[in-house]
Structure formats: C-alpha cells, structure tokens
Amino acid sequence: MKRTVRIGAMSIGGDGAIVMQSMTNTKTSDIDATVAQIARLHAAGCEIVRCSVPDEKSARAMREIVAQSPIPIVADIHFRCDLAIRSADAGVAKIRINPGNIGAHDKVRYLADYLRERSIPIRIGVNGGSLDPKHAHLPAAQALAASAMEHVRLLESCGFYDIVLSAKSSDVATTVQTYRLLDKQCDYPLHVGVTEAGTYTKGLVKSAVGIGALLLDGIGDTIRVSLTDDPVKEIHAAEEILKACGRYPHPYAEIVSCPTCARTCIAVKELADQVEQMCAGVHKKIKVAVMGCVVNGIGESHDADVGVAGGQDRSVLFVRGNKVAVVDNAEILPRLRALIEQIDPR
Numbered sequence: 001m002k003r004t005v006r007i008g009a010m011s012i013g014g015d016g017a018i019v020m021q022s023m024t025n026t027k028t029s030d031i032d033a034t035v036a037q038i039a040r041l042h043a044a045g046c047e048i049v050r051c052s053v054p055d056e057k058s059a060r061a062m063r064e065i066v067a068q069s070p071i072p073i074v075a076d077i078h079f080r081c082d083l084a085i086r087s088a089d090a091g092v093a094k095i096r097i098n099p100g101n102i103g104a105h106d107k108v109r110y111l112a113d114y115l116r117e118r119s120i121p122i123r124i125g126v127n128g129g130s131l132d133p134k135h136a137h138l139p140a141a142q143a144l145a146a147s148a149m150e151h152v153r154l155l156e157s158c159g160f161y162d163i164v165l166s167a168k169s170s171d172v173a174t175t176v177q178t179y180r181l182l183d184k185q186c187d188y189p190l191h192v193g194v195t196e197a198g199t200y201t202k203g204l205v206k207s208a209v210g211i212g213a214l215l216l217d218g219i220g221d222t223i224r225v226s227l228t229d230d231p232v233k234e235i236h237a238a239e240e241i242l243k244a245c246g247r248y249p250h251p252y253a254e255i256v257s258c259p260t261c262a263r264t265c266i267a268v269k270e271l272a273d274q275v276e277q278m279c280a281g282v283h284k285k286i287k288v289a290v291m292g293c294v295v296n297g298i299g300e301s302h303d304a305d306v307g308v309a310g311g312q313d314r315s316v317l318f319v320r321g322n323k324v325a326v327v328d329n330a331e332i333l334p335r336l337r338a339l340i341e342q343i344d345p346r
Helices: 031-044 056-068 081-089 105-117 140-157 172-185 200-216 231-244 268-279 329-342
Strands: 004-007 010-013 019-023 048-052 073-076 094-097 122-127 163-168 222-224 253-257 286-291 306-309 314-319 322-328
Touching: 004 163, 019 231, 031 048, 031 056, 031 231, 048 056, 056 073, 056 081, 073 081, 081 094, 081 105, 094 105, 105 122, 105 140, 122 140, 140 163, 140 172, 163 172, 172 200, 200 231, 222 231, 253 268, 268 286, 268 329, 286 329, 306 329, 314 329, 322 329
Parallel strands: 019 048, 019 222, 048 073, 073 094, 094 122, 122 163, 253 286, 286 306
Antiparallel strands: 004 010, 306 314, 314 322
C-alpha cells in the first residue's frame, strides 16, 4: 500500500479510490476563462486540476483561481522556483516540479523547506523528453525510473517526504515498464498517465492501453488522460478507463452492445446511444445489454441484468437470462426504461 498524501480536501494513495485529474489549457492569466474551464471539469467529475504557471501574470492570477475553484489546484512549475513560492502563497494544494530543471540543490532545498512548513506536497514529474543525459546509457524505462528516484532522494535529503511521483513517456510500453519499476522501488503515491498521447482517438487508445494495464496490475493512485482536445474529454475518458478496469468507485449502469452484422434486425447503434443517454443518471450497479438479434441475445448476454434482443418487427426483452416480454420495436426504449427503474442491483 502506498503512503497517503493530502491534496487540499482530497487524498491520494493509501486504500483510497483512484483520483481523476486533468489540466487546464486556457491561459492561466485569464482568470475568467480558467475558472470557467475548471467549473466544467468539476461538473464532469474531475477531482484535482493542474494549471501551468509560466510567468508572473499567471502567478498573480493563481490566488483568485484558487479562491473560485471547487476542487484542489496544482501549480505546474518549470525552471522558476520563485513562481512555485508565489503559487504556494496563493493557496495551491500541490506543486508539480521537475527538480532537474528547477535549479541548483540549494533552490530545491529552499522550496522543500517552504512547502513543508505549509503542508503543501510536491509531485515530481519526470518525462521521457527531459531526462538527464547521465541516464542516457540505460534502457528508456530504467532511465525514467532512475531519474524519478534520484529526484525522490534529493527531496528526501531535504527532509521532504510529502511526495507524489510520476514518470511518463509518450511510448506506452515504456510508460508501463517505468511504473512497474517505480511500484517496486518506492511507497509514494503514483500519478499515472501516458504523456503527449495525441489527438482524441489515438490519445484515448494509448491512454487506455497504458493506464489500463497498470490499473489491472494494481498500480496507480491518481490518473490523468492526456489528450490534445477539450480537457473535459480527458475526464470522460478517465471514467471509462476506470470502469473498464473495475476501479470506478461509484455505482453506475454498464451498457454493452453487439458490433452488429448481417443478422441485425434493429438499429443497434442508435438504440445503444439512446440507452446510454437514458442511463447516464442511473446510480446503481447493473448491466444493460442491447443486442441486434437472437444469436447475440439472452445466451450471449446471460449475465446482463436487463436487455433486448432485436427482431424484425418485435424484440425480446429479458431480465437476468429470462425472457419477460416481446414488444413492438417502437416500444423498446420505454419498456427498457421501466425494467431498469424496477430492477434492484444484485
């Protein structure tokens, strides 16, 4: 079990649920735009949000952003220790740094002392694109892990232990191998993700493979899906990854549907989309199956709580493996809704 690190009102590590994070892509100096994006992220389920602090104007904006944010703010700092200090004074819940570019050892020590006095943790964020050349002789995953642990030891030498750790690559296999190494080498909470994953579809696939592999190994305390897109989509993706790995902490309706074929008798895609929308507010752990024919009906979906097997004009509704009704296709959606409302979780 990893240590527990407090991030404002949230905690990461220990035996707690995996925390979903994202990062704003507005100009941090634009307070209104940044606060508005944070509100959208929070509404989507984001629990911690990171903001870049690249300059003085952004640092000045942090106090008001923190004051208006409904979730803890992490200041993302590179190169300038003074901006980390100013962000801490503004009330951020965590500072993300790469100690390798923050300055000499005395600057790291000064920052560690300053943050320890204020109970503000540090996330060490190491990326494959910014490794210390002295690790270049090692295989990529070993180099990332060695760099991350070197920075851990640096903070520990300063008496600082309130640490969250990440070491990401844009290569999925390297990312997974790195975190498996780190999981064995330290007990600090791990912030997991595939960096620079790409545009929506490619980034989603790479993140699902990398983050999913680690979650199924039991590795990861907080996740960020990195997409070149609206950050809100990162939270939607994170939720689906957690659900697929059985790590989503809240009850929900899982929708399964067949890929369709020449036997399909109903508009499965349209119906499945409608069922997903209908079940968005269902907060109980059930499985709902939308199947296009009798072949992919009760037999294939015997473990579903509620489902439909499409027919040419009429379709079969079933509950936990048993046929309960045959309805006109125009009545599928309202009849499914009624069954979903009535059924209790197992």
